[in-house]
Amino acid sequence: MTLSDRGANEDDGLIAAISQERFQPFLHKCGGDRRRALRLYAWDSEVARALQSPLRDLEVSLRNRLHRQLVGKHGQEAWWDVPKARPNHKGLDMLDGARETLEGRRPYRPFGPCDIVAQLSFGFWVSLLGRGGRDNYEMKYWNSSLRHVFLEHRGGRDDLYTKFQFMLTLRNRIAHHESVFQRHLQRDLETALTLMRHVSPEMADRHEKYGQVPDVLARRNAVLSGEEPMRL
Template sequence: MSRLPEWMQNSLSRPRLRRSIRAARGDARVAVRLYWWNVEVSAALFGPLHCLELALRNALHNTLVHHYGTRGWWSVAPLNEHGKKLVDDAHRSCRRRRVRTTEDDVVAELSFGFWVSLLSRGYDRHFWVPVLHRAFPHYRGRRDRLYDELFSVVLLRNRIMHHEPVHHRDLAADHAKIYRLLGYLSPELAKEAQAMDRFPAVLAARGEVLRGTRPPQF
């Protein structure tokens, strides 16, 4: 770690930088480039993740509103205790910021993980079979496969949002998965997002960045 700039160790933390050092096999110059490329590629994944998270929550919310006949469907739906707690937490969070809280405020406050949890095994007979399969008009597979893919994207999203390393992952597969899932919800949105997506160029430039022939940029 002594070869890294002192300001970098102090500002970004030694434990965090050690991960890049290990991946770079002890070469501090490559480790610094890898660290910044990790920030760059994480930023490039934000757009596709943004589209998937919003499309998923709106598709599930709208389907449940139609099924239960109320925009506050969580008040009558068979949520488990953890789900009810997350909804209560969202209400409290909204009330701290607003005098009046609407159902749309609560929907926006609920996490990506909450929405994906509605597709988990415990909700199979309550949500998936009677109603939520309709939220995925372009999917014909099993619920468990869909849930597993979405849950893996939640984990990726959380790593990115908490500024953790993702450079060790098969990011091309992650990227393809995001678009596959988005296509189940809205092929039109997937096409629109891909037209603006800079991830392929960032991924392709990894080698240049690590060699120092192209600077990382974000």
Template sequence: MDQPEAQRLHRLLSQARLPEYEAFCGGDRVAALRLFCWNTEVAAAFYGPLQHLELVLRSVLDQRMFQLFGRDDWWDHPGVDLHYGAVAKIREAVHQLGRQGLAPTPSEVVAELPFGFWVSLIGRGNNYDQRLWRTTLYQAFPGYRGGRHALHRKLDFLRVLRNKIAHHAPIYHRHLNADHEAIMAMLGFIDAPLADLVARYSPVPAVLARRPRLP
């Protein structure tokens, strides 16, 4: 990429993002755009591992909540007592399904609920530690030997990474090797063979090795 191309791309791309890259690169627009492009590449590389984590977390937590409350629509059980934010996410999921012309069946609602909803079930909530974690949710992580609070902190950190990627935000400044290792560790807590499979095919390490050098 040369200076004329950098100038043209600079005019086309969002001014809301590029100044941060330029500041990081000492005002060098060519270096900033190379870093911008690499940020896009590494964000795309993280998509697969994060997708596996989101899908398996949703699956195992849904299964545990079904076991605890004995119904597919466990969120409507009188004893579930979800906190306000979780209830709001369920209402939004049902609303979105209606807008799409889909029936809000339990399986459709589960598929519509965002990653943050599932992470929140490991949080403090309305006495979640005693009612949900110690009763059943800990069984969703057979490879984990720590407390609920530490696990929730790890998951929430990955939720932030996932949301930054979804909103096209910069992630180049994060410790991305550690992020990748955290995803694999979390997958391992749930299912070690799945973690091995995802690690084997993850493009993240190769993309991290191609990070552009700053001037």
């Protein structure tokens, strides 16, 4: 067997492990060049790993900042139990899901509001910046409290919510192992850091100084051409 044959067999094995269906978008992007598409697949994984860091800190910073703001407004840690601050049905379902998870994880250990806060998803916190349907989150949360977190934002609540939704979509794509190479990732990074600056300027500064994403984005063409190694 020649080196070329061994390389082709190795590629076949990798593509089988990935699955032809999952591999197809990478192959299409690379014009049918399987070796280049496999390098793109590796780079996509590398950039997804790098993006997890700012997205994680954006989620945690948003969660803690909104929670503190609402605790200050309503005077108790379980602000969602205050009738005028109670979320809509979808939000209440998320709260119930958080409680059920905690009860299942530690059935004989009591938990408090801080445990529930930590268990709630990014989607829950982003939803508080939305319209809230008939519950009118504009009046319930935004005008009464949360707008004070985003005093430097000039685009309005809808614009802010849309940007957080973009970040939620990106976060979920990465969490579900979906590809991200098709996205404008430089813009995604800029959006994440801009939003992070509203809720934690210190964390945004940290990512701008030490973040790995710019270096990974700059490596893309060199990885695809084989000039730089893949990082798995």
